[in-house]
Amino acid sequence: MLNTLSGRFLILTVIFVMLAEVFIFVPSVARFRQDYLLDRLERAQIASLAVEASDMISPDLERELLKNAGVFNVVLRRDDMRQLALSSPIPDEIAATYDMRDPSGPVLIRDAMATLLDADPRIIRVIGNPVQGAGVQIEVTMMQMPLRTAMLEYGLNVLLLSAVISVITALLLFLAVQAFLVRPIKAVIGQVLSYAEAPEDARRIIEPRAGVRELRDAEVALQTMQTQLTGALKQKDRLAQLGGAVAKVSHDLRNILTSAQLFTDRIEGSDDPLVKRMAPKLVGSITRAVHLCESTLAFGRADEPAxxxxxxxxxxxxxxxxxxxxxxxxxxxxxxxxxxxxxxxxxxxxxxxxxxxxxxxxxxxxxxxxxxxxxxxxxxxxxxxxxxxxxxxxxxxxxxxxxxxxxxxxxxxxxxxxxxxxxxxxxxxxxxxxxxxxxxxxxxxxxxxxxxxxxxxxxxxxxxxx
The missing domain is CATH 3.30.565.10 (Histidine kinase-like ATPase, C-terminal domain)
Known part of the structure; x- marks a missing residue:
């Protein structure tokens, strides 16, 4: 699987999608934390409004309102006056204060990562703006652990969704690579193997059919090479056949020339001056022709003789x-x-x-x-x-x-x-x-x-x- 083109595309797609989801995960978690804290501030404000509506409220009802808001106490600020609207005992000292009135993106991401990495049960203070103009500022104190738990659950859901998306994307890419690359490449390989079985057969020369431009260029180059190779093989075959025919002709011609040498021996004994002058030339020419025939016969067995x-x-x-x-x-x-x-x-x-x-x-x-x-x-x-x-x-x-x-x-x-x-x-x-x-x-x-x-x-x- 790892050694195939489609398999590697599948693995790389999963890795790249997960990497992209990591870049999405961090700001998503930061956004979730901001929404969670703003929701707690809104619940705390609603609880404080219930107290303002009734001057006499029992301790049990106050504890119930704080429990529903998920905070320990609520402080409202109106006209430079701070008012403790709801309160309950705080089990520990406040470890950190977060201002949600106008936070920047990097600050939200930094605080979110710090919350995820902090596993200790700490008390935090959260400051925000009251909704509907009900005051200048609202403060609450709360446990950080429920916030961290909610962030972890949300993060796991995001990662699970990312994994599903990456697998589906990788599968679709795998099928696309199979259709547009792997199958055409295998078809080219099959054409090459078929051509290798009988390179002299011009019918086995590849016909460019790929729709992808790069693959079609490769098929055209392969077609040109196969055409040239087939032509060269045919020419070599014709040369081999010609060599066999020439060897046969040279064999018979050598016998004829050998007989001609016997006649020239008698011509040399002629008294005619012209014959005496031309006879050595004729003998030399016939001798060279015999040697040429012998060399041609030798060429059919090996290269030109040394x-x-x-x-x-x-x-x-x-x-x-x-x-x-x-x-x-x-x-x-x-x-x-x-x-x-x-x-x-x-x-x-x-x-x-x-x-x-x-x-x-x-x-x-x-x-x-x-x-x-x-x-x-x-x-x-x-x-x-x-x-x-x-x-x-x-x-x-x-x-x-x-x-x-x-x-x-x-x-x-x-x-x-x-x-x-x-x-x-x-x-x-x-x-x-x-x-x-x-x-x-x-x-x-x-x-x-x-x-x-x-x-x-x-x-x-x-x-x-x-």
Missing amino acids: PRLARVSLSQIVDDVVEGERLAAGDYALSFAEDIPATMTLRADGEQIFRVLSNLVRNARQAIMATGKPGEICLHGEEDDTVWRITVTDTGPGLPPKAREHLFQPFQGGVRKGGAGLGLVISGDLVRGHGGRLTLQDTGDAGTTFIIEMPKADFALAPAAA
């Missing part, structure tokens, strides 16, 4: 990449510039670096050819004591805004129509596998520049800024 590090000549890799892209460009007005030091040797996986450069150069070639204008692609290499740095620059039209926003995200960063946007994703993964980073330095109407940086030591470079 690079097989060896000393490789960057200029040789760049020559192979540029030669293949020249053949692809054909007679198009596209030039290639290579600024790679002949002695620049990388400690890297040659096949993976070839794939990275091939992806970047191919993207640049396709972008330039799509414009129908002449262009140039430049590859520049440099190194210092800590990093190998390769720069790929083109004079193409630059990357569109969508490609810039999702540059390294699969199936979202495609530049050309029909592209899947996987080239840069794969290239970035391969470079990170070497501990390096692939970054877009600049893009615009003047062209695009990518930079590849790989550390010479066995440490990883910090990721590129988004």
Whole structure:
């Protein structure tokens, strides 16, 4: 009960109502005491009028009048003269005097609390104004204990009524909290549990229905999150299915390419000078295709395979990449510039670096050819004591805004129509596998520049800024 929202509201309501009743109780008791003493003064005045009406009054009747008034004696003051109207023996000395003619609120509250806390049988004097102008002042002496007893009974009745009011109020608030908060919250929890059982099922996404604005905002936020999560799960499922299909295709393609390698072995024995020059390129391309198929099959079982590090000549890799892209460009007005030091040797996986450069150069070639204008692609290499740095620059039209926003995200960063946007994703993964980073330095109407940086030591470079 204490751990539930409605239960805590119930307890807090009782506490707050009782606290409010305490603030009401104190002035109420003070008011009751004032009315009690004024009533005794009025009774005493009525008794004194009976004495004035008859000069001869028996002692028994006098005692009866004083008993009904609840006082020991009555003193009236008229025209600066004090007259003892009724009297009887006082059992003890007067302990306190209270003036009820024009008391202030704090004084009444102070005297009321003092009366409640005083359990001794004391005699008090009470001074007041006579009603109906029957004199200037009236004084009575009386026991304090009957006053205290009446105040305690009244206070207990007030507290009992307060308790009943607090319980009823708390119960009503409990029902209101159940209706407006607890039930909607439980409904949201039920929707979350239902969605968790099958997050791919879009029918289980919550529909905002709460009437309370805060709860409706929470439902809208939950709906947005569930919608995004369901979309992400569907995309991952499609990627998994695509990965299975690609693995199957790669398996069969590897067998076909292996057979093609056997034919190229015979082509290399041809006496034709053009065939002799092109045969090594063909063999290298087929070999890389076989390795790519093997890597794709490995990707279906795990992440991109770790690079097989060896000393490789960057200029040789760049020559192979540029030669293949020249053949692809054909007679198009596209030039290639290579600024790679002949002695620049990388400690890297040659096949993976070839794939990275091939992806970047191919993207640049396709972008330039799509414009129908002449262009140039430049590859520049440099190194210092800590990093190998390769720069790929083109004079193409630059990357569109969508490609810039999702540059390294699969199936979202495609530049050309029909592209899947996987080239840069794969290239970035391969470079990170070497501990390096692939970054877009600049893009615009003047062209695009990518930079590849790989550390010479066995440490990883910090990721590129988004």
